[in-house]
Amino acid sequence: MEKMEYDVVILGGVAAGTSAAASAKRINKNLKIAIFQKEPYISYGGCGLPYVISGDVSSPEAVIALTPDIFKEKKGADVFVKHEAYEIDFSNKIVYIKSEEGEKEVSYNKLVISTGASPIIPPFQAWGEKGIFKLRNPDDAKNILNFIKEENPEKAIIIGGGFIGIETAEALKKHGIEITIIEGMDHILGNIEPEIHEEFIHGIREKGVNVVFNTFAKDVIKENGVFKVITEDNEYTGDMVIISIGVKPNTLFLKDKGLNLAKNGAIIVNEKMETNINNVYAAGDCATVNHFITGKNVYIPLGTTANKQGRIAGKNLAGGNDSFIGVVGSLITKFEDIEYAKTGLTLQEAINEGFNAEAVFIKSGSKAHYYKGSKKLKIKLVFEKKTGRILGAQFVGGEIHPRLNAITSLIYTNGTVDKLRNMDLAYSPPFSPVWDIDLVAANQAIKKI
């Protein structure tokens, strides 16, 4: 077995791993760093993959920021692709790696685990057949695009209505494919306010998307070239199937090794990205993250957080001292012109966390009412009853991003509805009504305090 030695070993080289390498090198350029990556590429924007399929991104390769060679040249870290860690000896600080070339025994001084997460694939009979996909890496996007080109599918079944499910639905619809989304819960898009959900569902159904709730896919089979998704009391047929029911951290090889893991297998880290084992850091979709409002460790795997956590892990292991402020669960997506966003807590989440919370639900326009192209949008604003502290907001409609960013910023600064209600959010008819929806919501909220 080949033996190697590095100051810093990084397992996984997508968002968190490459960020960690780059930031460690900025602190100490003499560090000898190696990234071991299971897939044949590193440094790609997984969130862009649905848009590869829709054509909003030119090609699967376009989401790859840096090749291993260029990364090595620019950032100064060794990169080994198609190399997978299968065992770690934390006491002796050795990682065991397998690859087509054989096995490697790599000793480290500092270790970053950034192995990411993988889609959950139930044991469907049809899995492995042509035409049934997950969407997680550029190859998946390539396979889907090739399938569409070659097979010209007319109907797709999407199992799971999370963000990837909705974004892939939008993408496939652009190819003229009829979409059915099968969702196990009574709502899509995770924890979402009922009023906001109703609006979003109404919108995508109007655009011709079929959505079925409370329906678990028990199996998927392929018969005579057609997929059948079998549920408790029904069957749904389609020419292709996308499985998007969620992801699980790639931490199976770390079980029972003394590393603290959350229930779902995510590595528990503190705000410095330290695990419970000395000199071992974790970051990205394989790790938990601190929540700014609740102070709890949560699992919200997102590329933007992976980048931040990776940067902080790299800084700290290289001798820096940085902490992550934490997430507030901000999310934004769209289905054609219907945008959806969340930041902070939903009313139910806030109540579950012990807040004496209240909410208002407001409809408005995105521009001055008389300005052409003003879009409808809605907000549900969640706040603490006693103090007026803003705890969260959800949005649906058009041009929601400016309104979202204001609320996110206020959450991080303990802003209140009293402060928000007369805030000087820049006004001009092409950009907003004279009373922006955030201000209207705050003015209604203040009456409930």
Next chain:
Amino acid sequence: MEKMEYDVVILGGVAAGTSAAASAKRINKNLKIAIFQKEPYISYGGCGLPYVISGDVSSPEAVIALTPDIFKEKKGADVFVKHEAYEIDFSNKIVYIKSEEGEKEVSYNKLVISTGASPIIPPFQAWGEKGIFKLRNPDDAKNILNFIKEENPEKAIIIGGGFIGIETAEALKKHGIEITIIEGMDHILGNIEPEIHEEFIHGIREKGVNVVFNTFAKDVIKENGVFKVITEDNEYTGDMVIISIGVKPNTLFLKDKGLNLAKNGAIIVNEKMETNINNVYAAGDCATVNHFITGKNVYIPLGTTANKQGRIAGKNLAGGNDSFIGVVGSLITKFEDIEYAKTGLTLQEAINEGFNAEAVFIKSGSKAHYYKGSKKLKIKLVFEKKTGRILGAQFVGGEIHPRLNAITSLIYTNGTVDKLRNMDLAYSPPFSPVWDIDLVAANQAIKKI
């Protein structure tokens, strides 16, 4: 002289006046309220007028929210249009009003002065001729539109490159009119960061707009149907002229009456919209406003502020108790696809206010770099060196509104660049890069602290 008696007399009924009436009525519906308005209409969105000319608003009437009759019916206040106050006897609480029907002597218990502001028109010889305009009310927009239709002008000279000047330039360009902007200072758009200004000017020049700096229009004459704008050392000819060099508060009739006025004539109000005279409130473009950062009274006449001040004045005079949080000087505008925005202080303004201020200038994209249609945008972020407190930001480019609103919110909550640099601003490729420009700027800023 007809005598009238009201609980509340409101002078001026555009944004502040109508807001004051409506909010006073919400607090105490028994109040007898009269609005006296010089113009033939009330309750219009002056900021929409350039877009009436561009066609983004369907007609001059579309910016009028409520007619006098409907306002009276809905809000319960009497409305007298084409009625102008020309004298106030503060000791006896009487306002003298003139109209075509004669004069009125109106006694009040509470008075709101919301007479707005008027464009400054220098004593140009050509003023009054057909083809030379201001743009302040719906009639002005109508006159400009009629002139374009009837005369088919090819060249317009815009005197003054403020917001109205720029927005009117955009509007006239939509009609195929060649634009020259004559600006007295070495920059347009008021207090603006040099880097941001350079980008904006470069952009509009590329679109064919002529801009001349450091050039005062000494006179405008009309000869053989052509306007000549005469400057120190040059002449500019055009088929039409727009005068947009700024506004002055409509307070001339209030001079030397014991009412505290600022140097430019604006009525000095506190955060409750009270003047120095008991029972007399002022709001909107005729009044000063408190600045959230500096605590000073400033003159920044904007429709959005007028609405807020009016609402607060109405509340307070009706027995409520509300204070205005103050403005931070937020502004947003655009010339076609080039957007410009400001919030808080420029670096120079911050230094002038005594802050030990620093700034960073950052370029980025509005979406993930691989996502089609990502727009270039730039930020100059101003912060306090010692504490990292965010003092202001300016933006130029595309899709700047979400980034602007985040900074505005942080200014109001004493947010710092340390807080901002890892904030969970929602990320998705169609909406932002994984590191949003605000975060990049904060990450650069933190190095200067």
